[in-house]
Amino acid sequence: MIEILSNSALATVQDQGRLGSLRYGVGTSGAMDPLALLAANLMLGNDENAAAIEVPVFPFQVKFSADCAFAISGADCAAKLDDTPLLPWSVYQARADQVLRLAPPQSIAGPATLRSSRAYLALAGGIDVPVVLESRATQMRGNFGGHEGRPLQRGDCLRALEPGIGTRPVGFGIVPPAVAMPLQVDGINAIRVLPAAQYENFTEASRTAFWSTPWKITAQSDRYGYRLAGENIVPIAPMEILSHGIVPGVIQVPHGGQPIIQMRDAQPSGGYPKFGTVIDADMWRLGQAPIGSQIRFIETSWDAAIAALAQLQDWRASVQRLIALQRWSYGRA
Structure with a gap:
């Protein structure tokens, strides 16, 4: 107790x-x-x-x-x-x-x-x-x-x-x-992201800025979502999207142009355009990013996202080997 x-x-x-x-x-x-x-x-x-x-x-x-x-x-x-x-x-x-x-x-x-x-x-x-x-x-x-x-x-x-x-x-x-x-860009903790459904509906300048500039995790962030501050993400034309299913990691862009990343307590549906999705293998990195800190985004592919999961499995296997060695040594003591 x-x-x-x-x-x-x-x-x-x-x-x-x-x-x-x-x-x-x-x-x-x-x-x-x-x-x-x-x-x-x-x-x-x-x-x-x-x-x-x-x-x-x-x-x-x-x-x-x-x-x-x-x-x-x-x-x-x-x-x-x-x-x-x-x-x-x-x-x-x-x-x-x-x-x-x-x-x-x-x-x-x-x-x-x-x-x-x-x-x-x-x-x-x-x-x-x-x-x-x-x-x-x-x-x-x-x-x-x-x-x-x-x-x-x-x-x-x-x-x-x-x-x-x-x-x-x-x-x-x-x-x-x-x-x-470790995963950093220019000394700033980095997160890998897959482009999402409406990615091509934003201007080329906005897409470039998303990948090439730091983003601040604002004080309006919590377990529901991380609200970011940086250069506005601008659509090529206004978009009206019906509410649809979303999951943690989805990056949405509301009308103000400042992205929101859905986190673990996010609601399961939303209607903002989807710019990208944080890969599952990097959600732990995002979850540890402090409020007020900066992060960078790295554009990735499906194959690279699967490889990142394999890297996590390798780390987990190394942890399990160490623990098994500790138990073996403990049992012989």
Whole structure:
């Protein structure tokens, strides 16, 4: 059991998403950085879809009311268990009455400075909240899923499915995907995009500007959508489009000309023209981009998008090999 000690806004219980319900008008929800959630669950030996806490606002503190293994991933938040510093992207064992503190995210030094915005706290076995439409993810638009369908508040208590002193190894970590698979243009974090249905209906100058200039993620951005600021995207002629199905990653252009990228809590339909779609393999990069930061877009192809998914699978396989080695060593100790 853990108790939330912070009033940090918008921390929610998330899993990999509520898939298969878009046809009923129910959005996917789920982790903004699905790789970070996956890694935390793999390190703990959890089911890959186990629910964890997504933390987008800091500082954030929880108290363990029982012994429990946990993993932290995502943004490097200078985590401490009581007064002991913890490494990011690692798994540990907590004892009853210990307090875990996550500070505002730090940049990761390397060939280029990497910034992230969300941390994930996973507990052994996953967080025990009710399954709604085959998912434990919080859907804030509909006020269901997760913990009472809302962001976590001070005093909330959450139970781990496998508390106690675990039999799996702890005290080790993995290489973050942003370090293993960096992607930048001119020192700015980059996202790969496929042109979408109405792409050719925008002016050539607008299409060129989209790929060649930075875009700022504005303060009007959240889990529903990222609103961007940059050069206006202008249609060749006015377009009127009936509302139709959309998914996370779709880049729409409203009448004002400033793009909106649909994110995990996006509604499942919309009527703005579709300029492009962020490839699935890069949604984790976008989900970690901080509000106020700049991003660049890279035009890609279907084949390149499939190759990017294969690269993610290679990273995942390397993580699984490391974890298997840790368990083998632990079993021989």
